[in-house]
Each structure stands twice: as C-alpha cells, then as structure tokens.
Amino acid sequence: MIKVAIGVDIGGTNTAIGVVDKDGTVLVKGNILTPGHGDIHKYIEELSTAIHELINSLKKLNKDIDIMGIGIGAPNANYYTGNIEQAPNLSFKGVVPFIQLLRAKFPDLKALAITNDANAAAIGEMIYGGAKGMKNFVIFTLGTGVGSGIVVNGDLVYGHDGFAGECGHTVLVPNGRLCGCGGLGHLEAYCSAPGMKRTAFELMAKYNDTNSELANYNFHELDSKIIFEAAEKGDKIALEVFEMTGKWLGQGLADTAHHLSPEAIFLFGGPTAAGDFIFKPTIESMEKNLLATFKNKIKVLPSQLKRGDAAIVGASALVYKELEK
Amino acid sequence: MIKVAIGVDIGGTNTAIGVVDKDGTVLVKGNILTPGHGDIHKYIEELSTAIHELINSLKKLNKDIDIMGIGIGAPNANYYTGNIEQAPNLSFKGVVPFIQLLRAKFPDLKALAITNDANAAAIGEMIYGGAKGMKNFVIFTLGTGVGSGIVVNGDLVYGHDGFAGECGHTVLVPNGRLCGCGGLGHLEAYCSAPGMKRTAFELMAKYNDTNSELANYNFHELDSKIIFEAAEKGDKIALEVFEMTGKWLGQGLADTAHHLSPEAIFLFGGPTAAGDFIFKPTIESMEKNLLATFKNKIKVLPSQLKRGDAAIVGASALVYKELEK
Numbered sequence: 001m002i003k004v005a006i007g008v009d010i011g012g013t014n015t016a017i018g019v020v021d022k023d024g025t026v027l028v029k030g031n032i033l034t035p036g037h038g039d040i041h042k043y044i045e046e047l048s049t050a051i052h053e054l055i056n057s058l059k060k061l062n063k064d065i066d067i068m069g070i071g072i073g074a075p076n077a078n079y080y081t082g083n084i085e086q087a088p089n090l091s092f093k094g095v096v097p098f099i100q101l102l103r104a105k106f107p108d109l110k111a112l113a114i115t116n117d118a119n120a121a122a123i124g125e126m127i128y129g130g131a132k133g134m135k136n137f138v139i140f141t142l143g144t145g146v147g148s149g150i151v152v153n154g155d156l157v158y159g160h161d162g163f164a165g166e167c168g169h170t171v172l173v174p175n176g177r178l179c180g181c182g183g184l185g186h187l188e189a190y191c192s193a194p195g196m197k198r199t200a201f202e203l204m205a206k207y208n209d210t211n212s213e214l215a216n217y218n219f220h221e222l223d224s225k226i227i228f229e230a231a232e233k234g235d236k237i238a239l240e241v242f243e244m245t246g247k248w249l250g251q252g253l254a255d256t257a258h259h260l261s262p263e264a265i266f267l268f269g270g271p272t273a274a275g276d277f278i279f280k281p282t283i284e285s286m287e288k289n290l291l292a293t294f295k296n297k298i299k300v301l302p303s304q305l306k307r308g309d310a311a312i313v314g315a316s317a318l319v320y321k322e323l324e325k
Numbered sequence: 326m327i328k329v330a331i332g333v334d335i336g337g338t339n340t341a342i343g344v345v346d347k348d349g350t351v352l353v354k355g356n357i358l359t360p361g362h363g364d365i366h367k368y369i370e371e372l373s374t375a376i377h378e379l380i381n382s383l384k385k386l387n388k389d390i391d392i393m394g395i396g397i398g399a400p401n402a403n404y405y406t407g408n409i410e411q412a413p414n415l416s417f418k419g420v421v422p423f424i425q426l427l428r429a430k431f432p433d434l435k436a437l438a439i440t441n442d443a444n445a446a447a448i449g450e451m452i453y454g455g456a457k458g459m460k461n462f463v464i465f466t467l468g469t470g471v472g473s474g475i476v477v478n479g480d481l482v483y484g485h486d487g488f489a490g491e492c493g494h495t496v497l498v499p500n501g502r503l504c505g506c507g508g509l510g511h512l513e514a515y516c517s518a519p520g521m522k523r524t525a526f527e528l529m530a531k532y533n534d535t536n537s538e539l540a541n542y543n544f545h546e547l548d549s550k551i552i553f554e555a556a557e558k559g560d561k562i563a564l565e566v567f568e569m570t571g572k573w574l575g576q577g578l579a580d581t582a583h584h585l586s587p588e589a590i591f592l593f594g595g596p597t598a599a600g601d602f603i604f605k606p607t608i609e610s611m612e613k614n615l616l617a618t619f620k621n622k623i624k625v626l627p628s629q630l631k632r633g634d635a636a637i638v639g640a641s642a643l644v645y646k647e648l649e650k
C-alpha cells in the first residue's frame with residue numbers, strides 16, 4: 001500500500017495535476033485547461049474526471065495506493081475559507097467556494113485543502129524538501145511575480161484572514177518602479193524575472209552600452225534565462241543585473257529576517273537557476289543589512305523541490321500538513 | 326486568594342518591579358538601580374530582596390496572594406535560553422544566564438520567563454489589554470528606539486534563535502538616516518521619538534522657518550512632547566512632522582502587514598499620546614501602501630496598557646503565557 005497525495009496547481013491558462021508519493025516523487029501527472037469554462041461547476045467536473053483518470057491509470061498498473069487527500073495551489077486562494085477570492089488572472093470571477101465544490105465530488109477523502117502557490121511551496125519544502133525538521137523558515141518564489149510563504153513554530157502563517165505572506169509587495173524603493181499591483185517600488189518590481197529584465201534595460205540606458213549581448217533583444221524578448229547565459233559569458237550588463245538584483249533581494253530578505261528571525265530563507269524559481277550569480281550578491285546584501293545579532297546565522301538556500309514538478313508537489317504536501325491536525 | 330504575577334522591567338539605569346493582579350492592575354511597585362553593580366550576582370541578590378520586600382508589604386496588608394511567577398522584560402533578552410546577551414546599554418556584559426541565576430533565588434515558583442520589552446508589551450496587550458482574544462497581531466513600541474512584538478496563531482514569534490520582532494530595523498529609505506544600530510534608513514531612525522526630532526530639524530532647515538515655535542529649542546532640548554504641544558497650537562512645522570512620521574510609519578506597517586496579515590497593529594509609547602496627529606497619517610499611509618486584498622481590514626489601535634506601568638505589567642503577563650504550556 002503506497003500512500004499518495006494528489007497535488008493540483010491552478011495557473012491562469014493551465015491546471016497541472018499529479019499523484020505524489022511520500023518522498024515527493026510524482027508517480028503520474030496530467031493537466032487540463034483552466035480558462036474557457038462557462039462556469040466553475042464545469043471546471044470542477046473536468047478536474048474531478050482528470051483526477052479519477054490519474055488514479056485509475058495507477059490502479060491499472062496494479063499499484064496498491066491509499067489516497068490521503070487533495071491539495072490545491074491557486075492564486076488568491078484562502079486556506080481558512082477554502083475559497084478562491086477575486087483572482088485577477090483566473091477565468092472564474094468573484095468568490096469561488098472551491099473546497100466546498102470539490103468536496104461534493106470527493107466526499108470520502110480525508111483531507112482537502114487549498115492555499116496560494118507560494119504557501120504550497122513552503123509546505124512542500126517542509127514535507128519533502130530542504131526545510132525538513134525546520135520550525136522557522138521562509139520561502140521566496142521568484143517568477144513572473146514574487147511570492148512568499150512563511151513558517152513559524154512549524155506552522156504556515158496565514159494571518160487573521162488567510163492572506164499573509166505577501167513579502168513581494170513590501171516597499172524596497174520609496175516611489176520606485178511601478179509594480180504589477182499598482183504600488184510603487186515593491187520588491188516584486190525589482191527581483192522577479194521581469195524585474196531583472198527591467199534592470200537590464202535601465203543599465204543599458206545608463207551606460208549606453210551597445211557591446212552587451214543584451215542589446216540584441218527587445219523588451220518582449222529579453223528574459224532572465226538570456227541574462228543568465230550572457231552573465232556566464234562575462235557580459236558586463238548581465239553581471240551587473242545580478243549584482244543589483246541580489247542587492248535589492250538581500251535588502252528585502254533582511255527586512256523579513258528582522259521580522260521573523262528564520263533559520264533559513266529558501267529561494268525558488270527561474271532566476272535561482274543562475275546559482276552563485278544570484279545567491280552571492282543576495283547573501284552579501286542581506287548580511288550587510290542585518291543587525292549584529294542576526295549576522296551569519298540565517299541560511300539562504302536554493303529550494304530542494306524539483307523545478308518542473310514543484311507546484312504540484314508543493315500543493316500535494318498540504319494534505320500531510322492537514323492530516324497532522 | 327488573589328492570583329498575582331511579578332513583573333520586572335530592566336532598563337539601562339533603573340529596574341522597575343511590580344506585583345500585578347489578573348486584571349493587569351499593579352498592586353504595589355518598587356525599583357532598584359540597574360547599573361553600578363560589580364557583578365550580576367550582586368544585582369540578582371538586590372533584585373530578589375526587592376521582590377521579597379514587595380511580597381511582604383502585601384502580606385502585611387493581610388492580602389492573601391498566590392504568586393504565579395516572575396516575568397522579566399530586558400533589552401537583548403533571549404526567551405529560549407533565559408539569557409541576556411550582549412546588551413549594549415546594561416552594566417552587566419557578555420552572556421548573562423539571568424533565569425538560571427534568578428531560579429536559584431526562587432526555586433519553588435511555577436513560572437520564570439524573560440524576553441525583550443517589546444515582546445513583553447505584546448504579551449501584556451494579549452493578556453490584559455486591547456488584544457484579548459486576538460490570535461494574530463503586532464505591537465510597535467515607539468520610544469527612544471522602535472521595538473516590535475509579533476503574535477501569530479496566539480503565540481509570540483521568537484524565531485529560530487529568540488530574536489524575532491526587530492521591525493524597527495527594516496529599511497524604509499535606502500541609504501537614508503543613520504540608525505542607532507549603525508544601519509542606514511531604518512524605520513527607527515524616522516519613527517522613534519528622536520526620529521521625530523530629526524524630522525523637525527530637517528523641516529526647519531528645508532523651509533528656513535524662524536516662525537515655528539520649535540525654532541526655540543536646540544537639538545538636546547527638542548522632544549516629541551514639545552512637538553505635540555506645538556502641533557496642538559497649529560505650528561506648521563510640528564504638524565508636518567506628524568504627517569511625515571505617519572507617512573513613514575504607515576509604509577512600515579504595510580510592509581509588516583504584507584508579511585503577517587494581522588488583525589490589528591497596536592502602537593505604544595510617547596509619540597502615540599498625540600492621538601489623531603499620529604494615528605491619522607499613519608493609517609492613511611498604511612492603507613495607501615496595502616495590496617487591495619488587505620485594505621480596510623487591519624486595525625491600527627493605541628495600546629490599552631497604562632503608560633506608566635506598561636513595562637512591568639507587560640513583563641508580568643509572560644507568567645500567564647508560560648503557565649498555558
């Protein structure tokens with residue numbers, strides 16, 4: 001009997017589903033489209049069908065599985081209510097009672113839980129990844145945006161309303177860059193993948209540098225992967241993008257550390273593939289910004305969740321956290 | 326039988342001691358000098374004597390008291406270890422095993438606990454004050470410095486090492502004002518009582534305003550009380566000091582809210598006596614800086630602990646939190 005948890009990652013265009021074993025390995029996965037549905041009921045129907053198909057495909061392989069529950073990561077998901085609330089990038093609008101609707105399809109499962117993707121990543125890191133055994137840590141997810149999940153005394157911090165952990169929207173630079181949320185100078189506007197592109201464009205403008213490889217890409221084309229590859233070849237603009245990104249991110253991590261004094265801060269997402277290019281300046285800047293009492297104590301580590309599967313693996317981990325109760 | 330807890334507030338020059346009942350009322354109080362002692366053992370001796378004298382004075386009044394324990398608030402105190410560690414403003418240096426030494430004097434008491442003064446204020450607010458029944462809130466103590474205490478899921482956040490809750494040292498203005506800790510642009514350098522004085526001096530310099538009442542005070546003399554009194558009379562510089570302080574503080578509170586999504590943020594300390602002068606711009610600025618999901622949900626409230634006794638009352642509350650375990 002293999003214990004498994006089902007992880008569902010709801011994105012703007014795609015919903016990924018996986019059956020995950022206790023080691024965090026995805027045994028089988030599938031996906032359905034998120035948008036284009038007239039209503040949430042049709043989507044829940046399709047999601048349930050897809051989940052049942054995955055379960056059946058395992059059973060056909062004579063796998064003897066015990067399904068512990070379903071964990072869901074989704075933007076604007078509220079753990080307390082089980083709702084997805086006012087998610088700007090999802091096709092179903094308003095307040096959607098997601099867990100209630102899904103529960104009707106899986107009345108006998110022990111655990112059903114939903115939270116946002118960064119919180120799911122934090123729990124994934126705790127159950128399967130580098131945060132095993134840690135009671136106080138934070139994860140920053142660097143992607144199109146910057147999300148964060150905070151663990152204190154072994155539990156995820158949801159706050160009074162379920163929406164805690166929006167460290168990407170703290171102010172790094174007063175009256176600075178416009179953030180996707182409409183605010184100014186937020187960490188996300190500097191340390192996300194698009195933030196790195198913006199930094200590259202600022203630096204090309206500053207130095208009028210036509211020798212940089214990055215000068216060949218327009219604002220649509222340039223991304224953090226191209227910047228990383230240029231940095232590896234010694235491109236000065238690209239190298240300075242990483243220095244600047246690390247300087248900003250380190251300032252943000254120090255602010256978070258001063259709030260929470262975590263044992264470790266994990267970094268997850270595309271830009272972290274650049275390894276030392278991003279970790280070194282980030283750690284230097286964080287240490288520079290920390291109070292003496294905090295220096296040289298807080299680890300900054302790459303997430304141990306496998307890149308491609310991390311979102312569904314993280315979501316599935318919610319199930320085990322839920323069963324602890 | 327009246328249940329009481331003893332609260333001890335250790336400051337740089339003075340140690341205040343009080344016997345506090347379950348409503349947070351100080352039944353009797355006293356104090357000893359903190360510095361000038363050759364060693365910590367002599368200080369512990371004097372502290373124990375003073376505590377015993379207070380207890381005896383209540384017994385002489387025929388009060389039938391049941392002493393639940395001793396709670397101590399002190400700078401750089403570590404809840405986990407019971408030590409005071411490298412406190413720059415205390416006469417005993419290095420790592421002092423405070424609880425261990427005090428335990429030897431009170432071997433039979435149920436609870437002995439120590440933490441820093443802002444954490445003690447948070448627990449005081451939760452046990453006796455405005456945060457009764459709240460599970461997620463934060464307190465900012467505005468004084469010579471700015472401290473903070475964070476409560477998540479009903480428990481104080483100590484972090485992995487006991488030193489969490491240093492929100493006063495988050496960066497508000499990159500490369501801004503020099504903070505007492507040596508950092509640049511920290512919240513404490515703008516929103517503490519001395520921070521307000523610094524703002525007043527900046528504004529007088531900016532406007533070359535010789536009509537302001539504040540122009541009569543030198544840098545030693547001016548304090549937040551004088552600024553408040555001038556603001557009440559309509560002094561333009563003083564009014565702008567409160568506007569600016571609120572703007573900065575609100576930015577900081579929004580950063581904290583984005584981390585933790587608390588039900589309320591309490592403000593404590595001298596500058597809060599100014600009421601609307603400080604609360605109004607602070608709340609406006611916080612709301613302006615919050616993500617849509619967070620707006621109009623988080624209360625910003627004055628601490629309900631009585632000003633003069635708050636430190637010992639807060640420290641005494643540690644005892645009840647400890648007994649919950």
